[in-house]
Amino acid sequence: MFAEIAVWSFAVLAVTGTVLMLLYDPGMSRVTYDGPYGPLRGLLVSEAFDSTMRLSLELRGGLLIRQMHHWAALVFVAAVVSQLLRMFLTGAFRRPRTGQWLIWVTLLALGMAAGETGNVLPDDMLSGGSLWLIMSVAQSVPVAGTWALSLLFGPDFPGDRVVPVMYGGHLLVAVVVAALLIARELLVRRHGHSRFVASLPARRRARPMMAFATIGMLVILGYGAQIAPVWLYGPAKPTQISAGSVPGWYMGFLDGALRIMPGWEFTVGGHTLSLAVLVPALVIPGIFFTALAVYPAAERFLVSRRGRRDALGRPRSAGRTAREALAYDLLDRPRETPVRTAVAVAGVTFYGLLWAAAANDQIALWFHLTVEAVTIFFRFAVVIGPLVAFVVTRWICLALRQADRHVAEHGVETGIITRSPDGGYHERLAPARQERREPTITAGR
Missing domain, CATH: 1.20.810.10 (Cytochrome Bc1 Complex; Chain C)
Structure with a gap:
């Protein structure tokens, strides 16, 4: 879409x-x-x-x-x-x-x-x-x-x-x-x-x-x-x-980075090196786009080091069968890859904080604060915020995976209470709905 x-x-x-x-x-x-x-x-x-x-x-x-x-x-x-x-x-x-x-x-x-x-x-x-x-x-x-x-x-x-x-x-x-x-x-x-x-x-x-x-x-x-x-x-x-x-809006994170970057300057070989502009305007975007471009290769390398697995989590040999190839073509649920999902949320948090920092003067005006106080807050927030977002997101994904395993093992609660022949009362459990099914191989695939 x-x-x-x-x-x-x-x-x-x-x-x-x-x-x-x-x-x-x-x-x-x-x-x-x-x-x-x-x-x-x-x-x-x-x-x-x-x-x-x-x-x-x-x-x-x-x-x-x-x-x-x-x-x-x-x-x-x-x-x-x-x-x-x-x-x-x-x-x-x-x-x-x-x-x-x-x-x-x-x-x-x-x-x-x-x-x-x-x-x-x-x-x-x-x-x-x-x-x-x-x-x-x-x-x-x-x-x-x-x-x-x-x-x-x-x-x-x-x-x-x-x-x-x-x-x-x-x-x-x-x-x-x-x-x-x-x-x-x-x-x-x-x-x-x-x-x-x-x-x-x-x-x-x-x-x-x-x-x-x-x-x-x-x-x-x-x-x-x-x-x-x-x-x-x-x-x-x-x-x-x-x-x-x-x-x-898409350039707001650069404006925010420029606003909160300390005014660091160095002189090297008679040339003034202005980190206050160079780092937020060129270094940060360069690292961002480079990380996006190389991430598929980096993840593929790490997966090969740990042992290759298909999208269903099973060990995958060098030569995949047609059924395994189709299974690998399925998309992941974000909870199935906690680290990757946590990295994404941390990146979005970092971007969002820089984006908000582009309005540090407006935030100071509406909340009756000084621009210096708001700027200092964002300098710490862009470092601490992504780390907190990473930890919390990974914890949520692991909890959701554990809940899925519990439902798969014990079934789904229906709210229907039945009485057993020995006089005890038990809740009727329905089989867990399979979120992922084995792909069906059709003609031509």
Whole structure:
């Protein structure tokens, strides 16, 4: 389901993006705004901002298309994250579907990159803040960062090349995402879905319904939920930034990491190494995506060291029979893999705490605290919270497995009391329902 939502969200992105591409002007030359929005009339703005205002307020249906595009981008990343979490918890990344897992990991990184490059294109006050963050992250990389920044954007930042470069990068990322989704579809046709609930014909029948549901919801959001009102933000200015501005939800964890990271700096060989920006903006995301990519191989290696077992927990020989191969194709219940499930919950906790830390100023305001106190709390919470989540989740999974074994051995309580011939009273127990059944080998499989 999450994969279908991602596919159809990208379809909406492709259609609306094509329309916007025909109407948007990425130029940075200064023009005088003379549109219908009175508070900005007469101001010098860039061609990018002027074209965004024109297609938002003057073109019939333009605002709907632009808001649908923005909402589809948010939903696409949410669907990719949900798909990755589902595959991780159920073990759907195992062979032969490791390639699909790597595609989804890449799509998450590309979705974040597309969101950041797309946010810059309107050249409004909010996108100006994103540009300064990009500049700070690039300059935190010793030697190579400054060189890459001048190569892409020229000697002056922000200059006349910023928006055109981001525009080209945005289109390039969209093409790569489309290619990866096509490759993922080919892999699904080759290897099929993991056997769990729905059969392949049922999935094919549900696909049109999921398409209509996803597209319909994006139309509703684009029509009734305002997002990115550039006329309220105003044109970008290098010396100003909108108060209370925050990035897209999928980039919130980076903003939170930047806010709570101590201001550590070192000088090495005459070069200043700013860990306050380098660690939260590059090191943490690098470790995160690397861990996601290598986890299937790492788990496969650890399982081979402990003794290979199939999805039903039985020792598995080098050559599997057809029945064992189908059994291995079944997905895991999260409780069956306590460590993996605990790792997932710990990761979600770490992400959630960083995401909440991005609002440390708002939390301090609403709860009448100091920003320093909230920041210190999150510095400890991002270390202690995941450890607590890991221990508690593993304990819950082990308790659920023990309860399942008890039910399998003694049966399910029915609440029906019967009297035995010797005069005693006993509760009637029903046989436990088998959560997993031996797969049936059919012709052609």
